[in-house]
Amino acid sequence: MLLVSSSPALAIWFEATGQAVIHNGEKEAARQQATQEAIKQALLFSGASVKSIQSLVNGLLEDDRFEIRASGEVNNIELIDEIYHDDFVTVSIRADIFPQEALCSASDYKKNIVTTWYNINKRQQAAVGNLYDFGKVLAEKIQEEAQNHARYSFINRVEPYYLNPLDKDKKSTAFTLAQKTNAQYVLFGEIVEFAVETSTTSAMQFWKSDQSKRNLTLSFSMYDGNSGEMVFQDTQNISALWDFDPYKSIDSNSRLLWGSTFGLATEKIIQEVVQSIDDSVSCLPAFGRVIKVTGESLSINIGKHNGVKQGDKLTLFQMNQFFDTQNFPHRQFQLHPEQVIVRQVYAETAVVESITGAPLANIQPNDFVARR
Structure with missing residues (x-):
């Protein structure tokens, strides 16, 4: 078919x-x-x-x-x-x-997403508070929020490194990251602004102390790791009270920071971003990838975290992308005649077999499954 x-x-x-x-x-x-x-x-x-x-x-x-x-x-x-x-x-x-x-979106599995630590574009702005690893903690906070509250997506990996800010070929990076981590989508993030601004109190208001605010601007984009197309883009920014000594180091993952006015405002951004990502993929199909072929059994890269259950029936298919004469992308799906059934389920993987017992001819690693 x-x-x-x-x-x-x-x-x-x-x-x-x-x-x-x-x-x-x-x-x-x-x-x-x-x-x-x-x-x-x-x-x-x-x-x-x-x-x-x-x-x-x-x-x-x-x-x-x-x-x-x-x-x-x-x-x-x-x-x-x-x-x-x-x-x-x-x-x-x-x-x-x-x-x-x-x-x-009613019956789809959760879609696997991978992300990395987020660069602070103007690194010198992290000097106030010595928060040079804030992008690392931020990515982990987003993963935690998604795992606890997202309905249609699951951030299964945060790769422990920062991407090169000069590398603008996100499509190529998305292909590589998705293949490496068994993810369907790749989320890119960066901290565009992280500056602290202090407003000086006038002499007429000598009883008031100077006030500082920290600006935070976050930029996100997400790509399909199979086709390379962008499926989500968003920018969020806040300016919140920064009530810390400018010369004092602060732990980026401390309760002190995340319980402050700035931390609570950042938490709200995290919630909004995760909700927006979840909404953006809710109507996109959930694909699992074949990662191993053993006789007539296949191991796939989706499992209990994605909502897979023993006895689920899945469709096997191969997917290619091509461009027409006007350079518009099209996807071509080649469905396998045999459906498979889930026999074993693990946290992030599952094992499937043919429903009828017929051989699963021509199926190889990097082919796909979907529940349809």
């Missing part, structure tokens, strides 16, 4: 093929069964609801060729081709699908 989709910002279209055996010469019944199978595969893989499938697959084939329209999730379904063999029929359809936000 072959499915092809356009950019996620536009309508997504899928081509799918279904087959059915012809019993006792009843070609029409087999034709309908093959068509229903093709429609189900396309809609389930795209994230459509069961209700939509049931409303679309019944009573379609009254004419030799058909075209239907439906509001909401499915805009258009067309019959492309049908081929009769000796004892079975193959039907191909094309569906233009607009997944509805309320439905497309």
Whole structure:
């Protein structure tokens, strides 16, 4: 089965093929069964609801060729081709699908995200408080918030290093990091501003002491580690009271810092960023990667942390990206004919096997699984 989709910002279209055996010469019944199978595969893989499938697959084939329209999730379904063999029929359809936000996130696993420590772009600004490792602690705080409160995403790794601020090729870095850490998305962050400003009290207000505020501007972007496309971008900034001695060193991970006015304001930013990231991936498909092939068993890089459960049924597929003559990206999904079932689940991985026991031919590490 072959499915092809356009950019996620536009309508997504899928081509799918279904087959059915012809019993006792009843070609029409087999034709309908093959068509229903093709429609189900396309809609389930795209994230459509069961209700939509049931409303679309019944009573379609009254004419030799058909075209239907439906509001909401499915805009258009067309019959492309049908081929009769000796004892079975193959039907191909094309569906233009607009997944509805309320439905497309309902059953997905959590998506794995990797990030790194965050650079302080103007490093000299960290001198006040000696907070040169603030970007490290910030990344760990974001991971903690995501693991505790995110519904659709899971920051499974914080790589213990700072990225080179001069390296602007984030797509290439995303490919490398995703492959290395078994993540689906790569979150980049940087501390754009970290300066302390002090306002001097006028002589007319001698009873007031000078006040200092610390500015914090954070910039984030997130990339799909398989396609290289950016799926999230955000900038957050605050200016909060800095009630510390400017010559005193402060532990970046201390309760003193995070319980202060500045720390509490930064916590709020962290919560907003994690919520925004979670919202941005809620309707994106959750893919797991095959990391090991052992006989007829496959190890995949998603597990209990992502919501995987023993007995879950998954679709195996290979994914490629290509560009058309106008340089627009398209994804091509090659679905494997055998579904797999989860036999064992661990914290970050799982083991799957063929449901029917048939050989999982041509499946290799770096192929994918999805629950559809």
